Amino acid sequence: MSKLLKFSICALSLLMAFGCEKQPKNDKEVKNYWPKAGITYEIFIQSFYDTNEDGIGDVNGVIEKLGHVQDLGANAIWFMPIMPSPSYHKYDVTDYKAIHPDYGTMEDFKKLIEEAHQRDIKVVIDMIINHTSDEHPWFLESKKGRDNPYRDYYVWAQADTIQEYLDKKVVTLDSDNIRQWHDPGFGKDYYYGFFTGDMPDLNFDNPKVREEIYDIGRFWLEEVGVDGFRLDAAKHIYPDDRAVDNHAFWNEFRAEMEKIKPDIYLVGEVYDMKEVVAPYLTGLPALFNFDFHYTLLDAFGMEDGMLLAKKQKEIIEFYEGITSDFIDATISSNHDQPRLLNELGKNPDKQKQAIAILMTMPGAPYLYYGEEIGMLGEKPDPNIREPFLWDEASKDIGRTSWMEPLNTTDKTVVPLSKQKDDVNSYYNHYKQVIKLRNTNPALAIGDLKLPSEAYPKPVMAYNRKTEAQDLMVFHNVGKKALEVDLPEAYSNVIYSLKGAKVSGDKVILPSFGSIVLEK
Template identity: 35%
Template sequence: MSNTAVEVKQKTNLEKNSWWKNAVGYQIYPRSFKDSNHDGIGDLNGIRQKLPYLKELGVDFIWINPIYASPNVDNGYDISDYQAIHEDFGTMEDFQTLLKEAHELDLKIIMDLVINHTSDQHPWFLESKKSLDNPYRDYYHWVDATKEQLPNNWQSFFGGSTWTYCETTGQAYFHVFAKEQPDLNWKNPRVRHEIYQMIRWWLDLGIDGFRIDAISHIQKEPWHFKITDNQWAPFMNVAGIELYLEELKAIFNEYNIMTVGEASGVPHQEAAEWTGENGYFNMIFELEHCERIGEIGRQKGSIPHLKHSLNQWQTSLAHNGWNALYLENHDTPRSISVYGDDSSEAAKALATVLLLLKGTPFIYQGQEVGMTNYPFTSIEELNAADTIHFYQSLLTQGTMSKDALAIAVNWSRDHSRTPFQWENSLHGGFSTTEPWLKVNDNYQTINAAQKDVENNSIFHHYQTLIRLRKQTNALIYGEFHLLLPDHPTIFCYTRTTDSESWLILVQLDRKQTTVTLPNTLDYSNWEEILTTSDTKPLEQQMILSDYEAHVYRNTGI
């Protein structure tokens, strides 16, 4: 075969394996999506029931948070059996039926891959802790220690030491999350072999890819490493991790799948190494844009920081790599509450910003109908272990219980985990019985059924944006350029190809503001394609308010 023929074949394969660039994703937190068997917990058959809803929205793939067997210390991120389904969610047969029915609707399924750690109830760890010479001992990180003298003073993400002492063997094991989530020892080739076998098992089952959880933590610094400024430095994007990521990449490349890594600690300057032409994953979730401002306990998201951070990632991956776009997920509060005022106008404005950026957008369940943060009034209403630990630590420090609650729940993960609000009925139509987590009382007006009675619903705006994006080459592959970078509330950018240019102009505040756009734009050739308010011609000076969004197209370039 000639070099030219090889290059053509490689290009064809590359295009075939890049289906995710044209796609829009939808994240499902299964425990809170839809309960089909009336036990108050969402399940796989509940997802099956709502596949037509997702198809109507216009998404292309579904990312499902962990559904594996688990003691549920961290809501499924503590896995006790990678190849079994948790009984709360159904059976493996239920999953295979879901996969089949989703594929029949041309919806792909992406699984959550949790391989930094397991549950302490996983058979590997149960064996590992029995004795110093157990064959599974080196599947995890064990170090000589005493209760009083742990190997170092590193702190876990969930609070407290990263070490838990075991009296049986006189050693301590390492965990960057809860003590019930011991970290796997990736230096052990047997561990990697077992993980790789499990990955192939799922891919051979027919799933369409993975979101790889906490993957930037699998490599650790030596235990004597001294922390200076960043307390997470000993286990966040540590040198040497590339050896393991290359092995994962080799497996992923054998399949026509999508991979997205959760890569905390990977700055935008290194993004291309992780998701470029020779990167480890198709894209990665960055965490840089999630900055908080305001008084502790009443913090909001920073619009200037959001613009600045997203601009850095768009620019860093402009020519090599691909962005995974999101404003909320199962680990963050609701974006409409973080960046807006819980209104439908704010929801539509944020949707306009998100869906037309360069990259693959991820919509989190309920985002498309405007679900908001929950008004927690008691710690008993919470489920997230890190929030509860934070609350208790504040009490220990002498903070009054009312203030401690406000501070702890302000950025709690449970805001996004309240059950999906399907309709104005008992428990929001999520279940016929008391759900595992309370349903927000605003389900009476904020629910998915509103799409059938409101032509200008948030759902329909998402639907329109998704359709527009898919029909427009410039909104998928076009070059991104941020305008008005220093404006405190206006998010304005262009997407440009050789044949056309688009301008997205969004006011992320209710207050009125006057903006002056660059004089380099030719204001005679712009046509307004979409707006969330009154139609306005594009002019160099414009007055905007009330979270209004405008999308313009210029074909005269």
């Protein structure tokens, strides 16, 4: 044996001894389980990568960094709004068939789709159809008068008929707006805008509006070539007291889109409890599981491991009572919540375990850009959408500068370039657990079974199983080390975090340690 080889083996042994995570096996085929259980990476182009030195991220920047998405192991990209808009976030659209000029051209975007597809990466775009911008040509026409052809594209009412609602505060899980009826300055007629006056709601009782929306969908599927849509504010197409009409609309929308693309991917934002969410599944086969995010945080906060495992089992079974054709879009964070690391008290061990939990649970996980390098951010919203750090400031030619970051800076977050060379970095950890999922079918598409054994409160335990593979997963979400009995026949350790191990007939779980055992 050469001296160099002996040194390499010793170095590896030292890394393992001092807590480096055990690597997932490399001898299994890496599979793409999208959309049923694949991994989608959410990108805010504004903050991602700038190629024309205007301080704003652009489509060409995403093309340049597709290798990052591929190396991470993600199977698809969800783009936050890309259409022309007067706001930085672009959730108020002025033109549904164009790319915001700050981001590039439609030809740039078509090239992005082509390049992504060559890498086996799907492309999903944000579709904002609950409302438009108040600068959209439809609305500018609509407010000209009651006889205007576009008047009924929006919801209007005379002031004397809605007097009792004008100052009524309607608070929901996804909006704390203090009023929904807005005066365009005439003093007689008011229009409805659930979120803000800048975002007037479209009137989906008008067949012309519905056909406009279907035409927009057809454009992006046929002429541009996207793979699917993330449907913003899907619960609010009609008011809450017309939930049945909401469900019917999305069923109709799905049918129209499937005429163009039978395998279209539709994921909806319905921010509510499972009983409200589930009926949307027939029209929107994928729905974000916000309960996963909040229960994950609660599990850490209460040091109650089975809290999340039981909640996930409950949700899956509830959804199965509606339809077997659903995709559970699990999330650890997104553009509307504080950054995950902030939510976890800036504890790196918790963040690493959180993604290990996400990747070993059933569902189709979503990752928010920057989470893989430990980006920080708290409300208000712009501060959780800060520029990605690709390199040290002096070398980062593509870092965006459209805003001055308050949370993710060179002093608080290590840039990607440095994390790549650090085996213990967030980035390499994310790559490891994503690969673990993509090389073990039971973790991606296996059934979820909860154990009958009673474990200490901080222990999260569950079984993931397919016909060909049987895995047992343990996570200790508590601050103290624990040990549990080794389940019979589960002797093969395929992944360990924080030095979790098997010792005799026991599983040793350090604080925030995880282990995956194969039967």
